[in-house]
Amino acid sequence: MTERRDFIKKSLLGTAGVAIGGMGFSAKSYGSIIGANERINVCVIGIRGQGESHIRKWASLKDNRNVRLKTLCDVDEQYYAEKSKLAEELTGFKPGNEWDMRKVFEDKEIHAVSFAVPNHWHALGTIWACQAGKNVYVEKPACFNVFEGRKMVEAARKYNVRVQTGCQNRSIPNVMEAMKLLHEGGIGEVFMARGLCLKPRDSFGIAPDATPPDSLHYDTWLGPAPWRPYNEKRVHYNWHWHWDTGNGDTGNQGPHQFDIARWGLNKNEHPVTVYSSGGIYGISPKECSQETPNTQTSVFKYEDGKMLEFETRGRYTNDESKLGIMIGNIFYGTEGYMEINGSTWKAYKKREKEPFATSPAENSAVPTDPSFRAAPGGSEHFANFIDAVRSGKDSDLHCDILDGHFSAALPHLANISYRLGRELKFMGGYEKFANDPEADMLLTRNYRKPYVIHDEV
Numbered sequence: 001m002t003e004r005r006d007f008i009k010k011s012l013l014g015t016a017g018v019a020i021g022g023m024g025f026s027a028k029s030y031g032s033i034i035g036a037n038e039r040i041n042v043c044v045i046g047i048r049g050q051g052e053s054h055i056r057k058w059a060s061l062k063d064n065r066n067v068r069l070k071t072l073c074d075v076d077e078q079y080y081a082e083k084s085k086l087a088e089e090l091t092g093f094k095p096g097n098e099w100d101m102r103k104v105f106e107d108k109e110i111h112a113v114s115f116a117v118p119n120h121w122h123a124l125g126t127i128w129a130c131q132a133g134k135n136v137y138v139e140k141p142a143c144f145n146v147f148e149g150r151k152m153v154e155a156a157r158k159y160n161v162r163v164q165t166g167c168q169n170r171s172i173p174n175v176m177e178a179m180k181l182l183h184e185g186g187i188g189e190v191f192m193a194r195g196l197c198l199k200p201r202d203s204f205g206i207a208p209d210a211t212p213p214d215s216l217h218y219d220t221w222l223g224p225a226p227w228r229p230y231n232e233k234r235v236h237y238n239w240h241w242h243w244d245t246g247n248g249d250t251g252n253q254g255p256h257q258f259d260i261a262r263w264g265l266n267k268n269e270h271p272v273t274v275y276s277s278g279g280i281y282g283i284s285p286k287e288c289s290q291e292t293p294n295t296q297t298s299v300f301k302y303e304d305g306k307m308l309e310f311e312t313r314g315r316y317t318n319d320e321s322k323l324g325i326m327i328g329n330i331f332y333g334t335e336g337y338m339e340i341n342g343s344t345w346k347a348y349k350k351r352e353k354e355p356f357a358t359s360p361a362e363n364s365a366v367p368t369d370p371s372f373r374a375a376p377g378g379s380e381h382f383a384n385f386i387d388a389v390r391s392g393k394d395s396d397l398h399c400d401i402l403d404g405h406f407s408a409a410l411p412h413l414a415n416i417s418y419r420l421g422r423e424l425k426f427m428g429g430y431e432k433f434a435n436d437p438e439a440d441m442l443l444t445r446n447y448r449k450p451y452v453i454h455d456e457v
Helices: 001-012 049-060 076-090 101-104 120-129 146-158 175-181 218-222 256-263 380-390 399-420 437-441
Strands: 038-045 067-073 096-098 112-115 135-138 163-165 190-199 273-279 295-301 309-313 325-335 337-341 342-349 424-427
Touching: 038 101, 038 380, 038 399, 049 067, 049 076, 067 076, 067 101, 076 112, 076 380, 096 101, 096 112, 101 112, 101 120, 112 120, 112 380, 120 146, 120 256, 146 163, 146 175, 146 399, 163 380, 163 399, 175 342, 175 380, 256 309, 256 325, 256 399, 273 399, 295 325, 309 342, 309 399, 399 424, 399 437
Parallel strands: 038 067, 038 112, 067 096, 112 135, 135 163, 190 309
Antiparallel strands: 190 325, 273 295, 273 424, 295 309, 325 337, 337 342
16 A cells, blocks of 8 residues: 555656646646637647548547647658648648647647657656646557656646547447446456457568658657667568567557556556566568568456456457457456447356357447537547646546556566566566666666656656
């Protein structure tokens, strides 16, 4: 219990800020509080891949949330014309373009930013945005390592801005209903959660080092990562599979299912032990530069003995469960079990063959949370963020950065165990390993100047 109290104290570091009018808002964040009807100007940082999804989501909230997509930011300028045209077609307003996110943070008209950048930029970008008084929506995993997650929590609290992690399942009505059933004892006491990331991926090849294209601000793309020559197989999307910039599929697709697993277990704390093993199978290192495992099994245990298992399979594989899960979760309780596949779920009592409870049909689920209303196209999580920005309350966020930090820490701890090849004991209250300086070194990284995350945010 002492460790838990210490952990909570850490979470609240720096929340006081500079009081204004007795309300406790910091000087920078006071100006970011938005009235109920005022327009919210947003910038998307990182506009390829998931970044395009962000553009579409914010555009869908143009009328019902009074959101304007003011700026698109990316270190690769070749995408400006295409993505700006898309944004204008969707909203009737052509956003500006910027390659340096620091210029975005200087724009006093921007109230919020959303990050769809490589993992190694999530934390530093978020901290800079918080320091500038901007509200933040940041993709999963919340951070690149455990140290960064803690600093993001501290920055959000210190500058009193809303920081939402992109674990969108938190805003899906059917998944929320499944969690409610679990937490109310529908299958008894849940003692184990199993997350599945069965996502076959082929080799992406190998290429010689080269000169970066003129459109890419390569030094900025590297940011906090160590300097290395440009290589096309290490940048756009392939950054996921290299330790300098990514966390493998366990830390890529995995965080969504890790978050659901932890949510279902109702664990707002770190595990006490972790063991992870695996490797790269079916892909020759002579033909591909991948460093992260494509097959990985991880087992976590919490202080009360409850377990979380996670499996990543990146080669040819069967599905699992009656629902045919490839990407999903299974929960085991003392009175039954539950399977979740996307937003579809079924719960079974003991050894019964037919479910006693199932998810409503997609179109028949009527959410009671007003943040869902008029949030079309799968934009519920984005709408929830906007509503919390207006209310100024962290408690209104469906996945506050502290939740994001807890969930992201799981794949990070698994990867540390995998890289060291042994079971690790973790002291969650201190966010350190037990008498293990070698493992502690992997909780953070050596930051390349000037892209440094300092102890004091």
